[in-house]
Amino acid sequence: MSQQQVKNNTLFRNEVYVLTTMIIGTALKFLVSMQYARILSPTLFGEFVLTLQILDFLKPFNQWGVFYALTYYVPYYLENNAMNYLRGFLIWMWRRVFTLSGVAIIIGIIMAAFGYYLFFLRPETTKQFHLFFFLIWLIPLKVCAGLLNNLLNANKNYLAATISTRIIFFLLLNLFLFTIYINLGNIAVPLVWVIAAYCLSLVLIILVQQVVLVKSFRRTIIRFKPKYNIPDWNKKSNQMFLMGSVLSAINMVDMLMLKLLGKNSYELGILAAIFAVLLPLVLVNQVIKIVISPLIAPIMDHKEYPKLQKIINNTNLYKTLVLICVAALLIVFGKTILGLFGKEYIAYYPQFLLAMLGAVIYSLFDFSQMILTYGEHVEITDKLLVAQLGCIILLDVLLIPAYQLTGAIAAIVSGEVMISVLSLYYVKKFHPIKPLSVI
Template identity: 25%
Template sequence: MRFSATQTAEQLLAPPVYRRMRPLTQMVDAAWQGSDEAAVARRMSLIAFAIRIVSAAIAFFSQVVLARWTGTFDYGIYVFVWTTMIILGSLSCFGFQTAVIRFLPMYRRQEDFDRLRGLLLASRLFVFISASIVAAAGIGLVLLLGERIESYYVVPFILAFTCLPMLSLGDVLDGTARANSWPVRALTPTYILRPLLLLCFMAAAHIAGFAASAATAVIAAVLATFSTALLQLVIVTRNLDALYPPGPRKTDMAPWMKVAVPIFLVEGFFFLLTNADVLMVGLYMRPDDVAVYYATVKTLALVHFVFFAVKAGVAQEFAARSGAGERDSLQTFARQTVRWTFWPSLLMGAAVLLLGKFLLGLFGAEFAAGYPFLFILVAGVVLRASIGPAESLLNMTGNQNICAVIFAAVLALNVVLNMILIPRYGLFGAATATAAATLVEAGLLMFVVHRRVGVLMFVFAPSKPGEATV
């Protein structure tokens, strides 16, 4: 067999699977070349990817420690309460955390610094006040319901509601940093610092002799959330003050809310959809079952973080290319993001299935019961990755209304399937319902993106002639 002198080692040695991975390797090579907006987006995605790898490991380790420290029952209580808080914290932003990403790059390009400064201040004040109102209402509802709630949930819920404004503030600071292409300042506080502080406060509680209960775990999470949000507020504010000149602020709440409310519906439905299975298991089954299912979902997060990493890096680039004169550029870039999402997700999915029983066993011997469900859930995540960050493309191109409708329909389907399958099949039913809803979601998003934006966001869709692969 003869080889040309111009053939590379990759061409000679790379197996078919590796050649399939060439879009990813080319992305890594190209990410650090050039200073155009596409290169910035690639760098943001890669930095976000690296942060999410580290954060996934830290979060996984912290949950293992928490599960072993509190035991299955109390860990299940903590999981149900804290998952509810994460959802409510995002919902309490009413879409402003993403509206900032939509408007800030536009104002920066137009040098409309009056509106930019107004947006930065208004977004933070709005989410803090709205989340405080939701928190007060939540505490009042828990006290009002009284005996209708299982007694072991009352105190953890009341404690958790106290940090809801900080969770929402952290979300809008994340969006502000992403809008300025600051991935480290956007993601590090929530995904690295907060779980590390959670571990530190848990260790302090253990040393101080506090009971290893769900309430103690929630207190540790609340303290970690307050510390993280306040530190992020100081850092991001200082950076913004240095970047944008001081001056008057112009508040344009009407156009901001016109965009934010549909995005609120989209992201609200998305968060509920992402966590619906955990919540439904919590409603129908005991905390022990919630604990096993959540441990399986946290193991699955080692795959799912790829999607969120790419999404974090490309949203502002979708917004920047949404002008009428950049349609071809937007379509090409959108197809590239699908490849960035799918192939790493496929590799991580295979690795998680290979090591799944061992990883679940770290939580405790009883958690290994979740391993069979992992196959169903991984299949759903990989399928979802095959269309890339399609909902971000819709949100950033003015199609947030139809995106909200899609997620509402899929959420309703997910809830109905869980209501039917969980009582009959338990945790297997929850996993099946989630995977089935994910299949419908991917199909609807792919169809609507093709109709509205003119791009077929599917990893195996043929590229246009002459289209770049990265």
């Protein structure tokens, strides 16, 4: 067996292992969403999910592009055995994140104090914003967990990364939420306990990730004297910051606009449930990003286009087959699955099908965006994402007042179709690569 065949087989095994792990994790995440919906009212369920998305939107300000710069530089330094620069990059990265975390914590304390003031003096205002005020300090924890997870992936510890964040985290959260659910009659304010369960699960998972990294990663670089290339690192992080912040905005803008422009507050919970049921489709993309993203930068740097095309072809074949199977199952059983959240969710099956269409299209075209991002065209990705965000906001403003939830979903689907087509166009313009090829 040739060396290339061995690499292809290893890549396939990694994808299978990660896919298997994430299937289990997705099932656990779905159970978490279902327990949220059963413990909280549809309105409060939607508010809680929206608050978590707002926190995710603010995460890029706590790491300023480091997430994506890490995915670019760490595999590159490992591939070229540049351990001195790797250690220097990691030291620079953590200093940057800890500094920004200190700022976030100070802002969080101020916001919590302001929320405390509103809670006692202006409860009608707090009703809309108290979750955000009291949870903003979670941002550094979420950033820390994300960085540790990206480090594990960049070091090709795919299983350790996915097991910790996709299985252990959601398993712990499910256990805590189930305990809350069976004691619901004795709990005065269930939301407080739900927040506590989420926070405790996050802290425990950070500890698990840190233990794995110390054992498998830190020992390989600790003996090297750090070297620094801070101007390049700052430049790449600044470029990636815009992309990360816009991506986070896209993930939350539909729910935020529905909250601001919608007439029925419970539809926020319906939208959160629809997103939860679509997790199996999102799962396919997440697996590909975890395994493939760290490989793209070194390959593109050496212009090994045939090698990258082979990876794309193999991955697209498996991805297409999985998408067809998952989409068929969701069409047949989607209404039943929505009913698990509550009977009131079943009536929104048509909106669910519309959202599923957008998820399928985005999954099929997602390779184009990854190639642009890690192929030295991140500025084009930034422009496309800004255009997508603008398109979604404009359509939300036009459609939500008249069509409510259906309008919000139509806006996000339109944005997904737009960026998919434009990303494909620019990849074909700048690179001799066929992102949709399976042959």
